[in-house]
Amino acid sequence: MNNRFVRVWEPSQPEAIERRPSVSHENLRIFDKSCWDISQSATNKILTGNKALDTHFGGGISLGHLVELIGNSGTGKTQMCLQLCLNVQIPKAAGGLEGSALFIDTRQDFHPDRLMDLALKLERQYAHRVPEFKAHKMLRKIHYVRCPKLDQLMATVLICHRHLVDHPDIKLIVIDSLAFTLRMLEDGAHRYELLLELHESMRRLQRQHELA
Numbered sequence: 001m002n003n004r005f006v007r008v009w010e011p012s013q014p015e016a017i018e019r020r021p022s023v024s025h026e027n028l029r030i031f032d033k034s035c036w037d038i039s040q041s042a043t044n045k046i047l048t049g050n051k052a053l054d055t056h057f058g059g060g061i062s063l064g065h066l067v068e069l070i071g072n073s074g075t076g077k078t079q080m081c082l083q084l085c086l087n088v089q090i091p092k093a094a095g096g097l098e099g100s101a102l103f104i105d106t107r108q109d110f111h112p113d114r115l116m117d118l119a120l121k122l123e124r125q126y127a128h129r130v131p132e133f134k135a136h137k138m139l140r141k142i143h144y145v146r147c148p149k150l151d152q153l154m155a156t157v158l159i160c161h162r163h164l165v166d167h168p169d170i171k172l173i174v175i176d177s178l179a180f181t182l183r184m185l186e187d188g189a190h191r192y193e194l195l196l197e198l199h200e201s202m203r204r205l206q207r208q209h210e211l212a
Contacts, residue, residue, distance in 0.1 A: 044097055044210075045057070045058075045060030045061060045062050045097075046061045046063075046084055047087045047090065048060060048087065049083050049087055050080075061212050062212065063097075063210050063211055063212050064206050064210060064211075064212070065206075065212055066202055066203060066206065066212075067212065069081070077177070078176055082114065082118055083118055084101070084174065085101035085103055085115070085142050085172060086138050086142075088101050089101070089141055090122075091126075091130045097171050098169075099141075099169050099171030099172065100142065100169045100170050100171070100172075101141070101171070101173070102142075102144075102145070102160070102164075103142055103144050103174045104153065104156060104176070105146050105147065106148060106153055106176065106178070107176065107177055110146075110176075115139060115142070119135035122138065123138070143167065143170065149181075150181050150182070153198075157175075157198060158201055160205055164205065168209070171211045171212065172212050173212075178195075178198070182195060
């Protein structure tokens with residue numbers, strides 16, 4: 001199998017030059033939520049597929065939350081990220097969000113075959129309840145961008161708002177892996193500064209677009 005099922009988003013060169021968004025009313029969006037909006041975001045959750053984790057998160061990962069997976073190499077962090085990219089697509093008829101996902105790959109070891117195996121398993125799980133929920137359709141709803149360098153990752157996150165506006169069904173952004181990218185920096189203070197900047201940018205996206 002090849003990458004033909006996975007959507008690839010490649011930010012253009014002029015966009016990649018952008019570093020910091022200007023502070024404006026559009027960026028602040030102070031008065032754009034009601035109490036109803038907040039209550040709805042708390043009840044919209046992405047199932048992890050693991051009963052213990054779903055219980056820990058109160059039924060799944062809520063939209064508007066920033067979650068970091070921590071563990072040694074080979075403990076299943078990437079597997080969980082891929083599973084979440086599929087689970088966010090579970091149809092509303094089956095209690096899901098029926099959304100899509102954006103997968104940002106910093107390690108350049110993304111394998112569509114591995115993702116297809118998980119999608120086929122999920123397809124079989126929902127075959128009787130939602131027969132039109134097919135594996136190849138799931139992969140088409142995962143947007144993919146490769147960011148092997150830290151400056152590419154920073155630029156991608158900063159301009160991500162435009163892509164989310166064009167694709168409002170995206171309810172999950174995955175970065176695999178943030179630690180892998182940051183460890184390339186020897187300057188600890190600079191690493192911490194960039195981590196805070198990324199965190200701020202991700203939180204802004206979550207508030208504006210109601211995603212995890």
